[in-house]
Amino acid sequence: MKTNLILILLVILSTAVSGQNLLKVRKVSFKGNRSITATKLKENLSISSATFLGEKLSDKEADRFTMPLYDESLKRIRYAYQKEGFLNVQFGEPEIKVTRNNKVKLTYYVTEGEPIKLSEISYTVDSVVTYEEFFKRNTQRKIRLQSELKVNRRFRDEWFYNDKTFINEEFNNMGYAYAQVKHKMVVDTLTNSAKLNWIINKGKVAYFGPIAVQGNERVPTKKIMKQLRFKSGDKWSKYEIDETQKQIYNLGMFRVASIKTLLSEEKPDTLPTLVTLKEAPRWVSRFGVGYGREDKFRIFGDLQYLGFITKTGRANLYAKHSALEPYNLQLRFTQPAVFFPFNSAVINPFLMNQHEPAYDIVRKGVNLTFLQHFSEQFNSSVNFYIEDVDSDSVIVKTPKSFDTNDELSTYSKSGISIGFVYFNGQPRLDPVTGYSLALNFKRNGTFVDESIPFYRSLLEYKKYLGIKPGVTLAFKGKMGAANMTESDRLVPVEERFYAGGSYSVRGWGRSQLGPKDASGQPVGGNSLLEGSVESRFLIGPKLVFAIFIDAGNVWRESYNYELNDLHYATGFSFRYKTPIGPVGIDIARPIFDEEKKWQLHFNIGNPF
Structure with missing residues (x-):
C-alpha cells in the first residue's frame, strides 16, 4: 500500500512538472462503514468528486487530488465518527487507483470499533435535589420518553444537544426563565461506556x-x-x-x-x-397566467383587502379562467378568531362554470365554513352550503338518479361537509419524510326541500420515506364512496368520482378511466379506489427524476370495489425544484391493458 501511495505521489509530481492537468477525483468510496452510510460520510469530505456526466449536468467540477486535501478529509471523517459515539475509530491505508485518463478512485478503509454507550443518566437540580424529588411523575415520564439519549444506547452529539435544549425549555415552561443546564460526563474507554449527569441550576421563578x-x-x-x-x-x-x-x-x-x-x-x-x-399592507393583489395539459391556457387574479367590515376581517375577490373553468368568480370574507384564537369563519358566495370531460354545468351558491387549526399538523373544517346547479350541456342530460324524470337540467343542493387533515411531512412543499391523512364526509339534502339527498365520503393517505439523501419513496392510497339515500342510482354528476389525469392514474387522460356511455363519454361512478408508488431521485442540485406505478378505477355502484378490475399505468417524470414546489412533466402509459396510448402531464407540485 505504501508503495502504491508513493507511486501516486510521483505521478502527481511528474504531471505537474510536465505542465499537464493534475489528477481529478472521479470517485470516493468506503469499506468497513457499518453504522454510518457512505452518503453521510461524503457530506463531511473536503474532497469533491464528480463523473464526466455529473460535471456536465450540474456544473460541478471535481477537486484535484492532493495529499493535504486527503488528510483534511480524513480528519473530518474521524470527527464525524466521534460525533456519532465512535471514539476508537481507526483507518487503514487508502486504496488509490489512477485510471488511464488520469482520474483518481479513492477508497477509505474504516474500522469503526465499539461505540460509547450510556450506562447511566442522572439529573441534579441546584446541586442537592434529585430527578425524582424535583419532577412530578408525569414530567419524569415526559422527559424519559422524549429524551433522545437512552441508557444502553449509543451516544450521539446531536441527541446530546437536542436533549440539553429540551431540558432547558422544560424548566422555562415551568417558570424558571433563568434556568441553566450543564453536564458532567465520565467516559470509560475500556468498557466503552459513559455516565451522564445533567446539572441544572433552575434559578428563581419568574x-x-x-x-x-x-x-x-x-x-x-x-x-x-x-x-x-x-x-x-x-x-x-x-x-x-x-x-x-x-x-x-x-x-x-x-x-x-x-x-x-x-x-x-x-x-x-x-x-x-x-x-x-x-x-401587512391593506391592499394585496396576485395575478398569474400559465398553461397546462388539461386546463390549457389559464389566468387568475386575486385582490385582498384587510380590515373589511371588522378591524380584523379580510375580503378576497377571486377570478379565474381556464378550459376546465371558463369562469370562476368568488367573493370570500374571512373573520379569524371567531370562537377561539385558532378558529376562523368564512362566508363565500360564488358563481362558476365547470367544463369537465364528463359534464358542463353552472354552479352558484354560498358556503359558510368554520375552520379550526388544532396544531401545525392537524386542521379541520365544517362547511354549510346552499347552491343551484344548471346542467344545460348535451354532455349530461340524463341524470336518472334524481327522480323519475328522464332529464333534470336544474336542481338545488344543500347540506354539510366535514373535513379533517393531518399532515406532518417535511419539507411541506416537497416532503421526504412523514405522512398525510385526509378525510371528508358530505351529507346533502339538509336545508332545501328540493335538494337531492345523498352521502359522499373520501379518504386519502400519503406516506413519504427518505431512503437516503436524494432518494424518496412516496405512496398514495385513495378510497371514495357515495350513494343516494332514496335510490341506488348515481349521485349528481359533479359529485361523482372520476379517475385518470395528472393527479390520478396517469396512464389515462382526465376522467377517462371508469364507466362510459354509448358515445364514449365518461359518466363517473359512486365508488373510487386508487393507489400509487413513486421513487424520486435527485440527479442534480434541483433536478428530480421519478419512476412510478399507478392503479385505480371507478365503479358505478356504491361501495363496490373490484380488485380484479383495477387498471394499471407506469411511467417516469422529470421535475425541477422551485421556491413554490417542484414543476415538471409526467409521461405514462397503461400496462396489462388494451389501452396503450402514452399520456403527457404537466404539473406544478408533486402529483401527491
Whole structure:
C-alpha cells in the first residue's frame, strides 16, 4: 500500500512538472462503514468528486487530488465518527487507483470499533435535589420518553444537544426563565461506556409583568390582547410565548409579530413583555397566467383587502379562467378568531362554470365554513352550503338518479361537509419524510326541500420515506364512496368520482378511466379506489427524476370495489425544484391493458 501511495505521489509530481492537468477525483468510496452510510460520510469530505456526466449536468467540477486535501478529509471523517459515539475509530491505508485518463478512485478503509454507550443518566437540580424529588411523575415520564439519549444506547452529539435544549425549555415552561443546564460526563474507554449527569441550576421563578403592544395602527390593541395566552402575574413560560406568537399570526393582519420578555443581569422575578408588530399592507393583489395539459391556457387574479367590515376581517375577490373553468368568480370574507384564537369563519358566495370531460354545468351558491387549526399538523373544517346547479350541456342530460324524470337540467343542493387533515411531512412543499391523512364526509339534502339527498365520503393517505439523501419513496392510497339515500342510482354528476389525469392514474387522460356511455363519454361512478408508488431521485442540485406505478378505477355502484378490475399505468417524470414546489412533466402509459396510448402531464407540485 505504501508503495502504491508513493507511486501516486510521483505521478502527481511528474504531471505537474510536465505542465499537464493534475489528477481529478472521479470517485470516493468506503469499506468497513457499518453504522454510518457512505452518503453521510461524503457530506463531511473536503474532497469533491464528480463523473464526466455529473460535471456536465450540474456544473460541478471535481477537486484535484492532493495529499493535504486527503488528510483534511480524513480528519473530518474521524470527527464525524466521534460525533456519532465512535471514539476508537481507526483507518487503514487508502486504496488509490489512477485510471488511464488520469482520474483518481479513492477508497477509505474504516474500522469503526465499539461505540460509547450510556450506562447511566442522572439529573441534579441546584446541586442537592434529585430527578425524582424535583419532577412530578408525569414530567419524569415526559422527559424519559422524549429524551433522545437512552441508557444502553449509543451516544450521539446531536441527541446530546437536542436533549440539553429540551431540558432547558422544560424548566422555562415551568417558570424558571433563568434556568441553566450543564453536564458532567465520565467516559470509560475500556468498557466503552459513559455516565451522564445533567446539572441544572433552575434559578428563581419568574412571572409575566406589564404587557405593552407597539406597531399596530389599524388593529385595536384589545383584539391583539385577546390572542395572548398569558396575562400579567401569570407564571412565565416560553411555550406560552411561542403559542401566542402563532395565535397573533393567525389573525392574518401582520407581517411581523415579535414577543420578547426583558431579561436583565439583575434577574428580577417580574418580567415586562413587549409585543412588537408590523402590519401587512391593506391592499394585496396576485395575478398569474400559465398553461397546462388539461386546463390549457389559464389566468387568475386575486385582490385582498384587510380590515373589511371588522378591524380584523379580510375580503378576497377571486377570478379565474381556464378550459376546465371558463369562469370562476368568488367573493370570500374571512373573520379569524371567531370562537377561539385558532378558529376562523368564512362566508363565500360564488358563481362558476365547470367544463369537465364528463359534464358542463353552472354552479352558484354560498358556503359558510368554520375552520379550526388544532396544531401545525392537524386542521379541520365544517362547511354549510346552499347552491343551484344548471346542467344545460348535451354532455349530461340524463341524470336518472334524481327522480323519475328522464332529464333534470336544474336542481338545488344543500347540506354539510366535514373535513379533517393531518399532515406532518417535511419539507411541506416537497416532503421526504412523514405522512398525510385526509378525510371528508358530505351529507346533502339538509336545508332545501328540493335538494337531492345523498352521502359522499373520501379518504386519502400519503406516506413519504427518505431512503437516503436524494432518494424518496412516496405512496398514495385513495378510497371514495357515495350513494343516494332514496335510490341506488348515481349521485349528481359533479359529485361523482372520476379517475385518470395528472393527479390520478396517469396512464389515462382526465376522467377517462371508469364507466362510459354509448358515445364514449365518461359518466363517473359512486365508488373510487386508487393507489400509487413513486421513487424520486435527485440527479442534480434541483433536478428530480421519478419512476412510478399507478392503479385505480371507478365503479358505478356504491361501495363496490373490484380488485380484479383495477387498471394499471407506469411511467417516469422529470421535475425541477422551485421556491413554490417542484414543476415538471409526467409521461405514462397503461400496462396489462388494451389501452396503450402514452399520456403527457404537466404539473406544478408533486402529483401527491
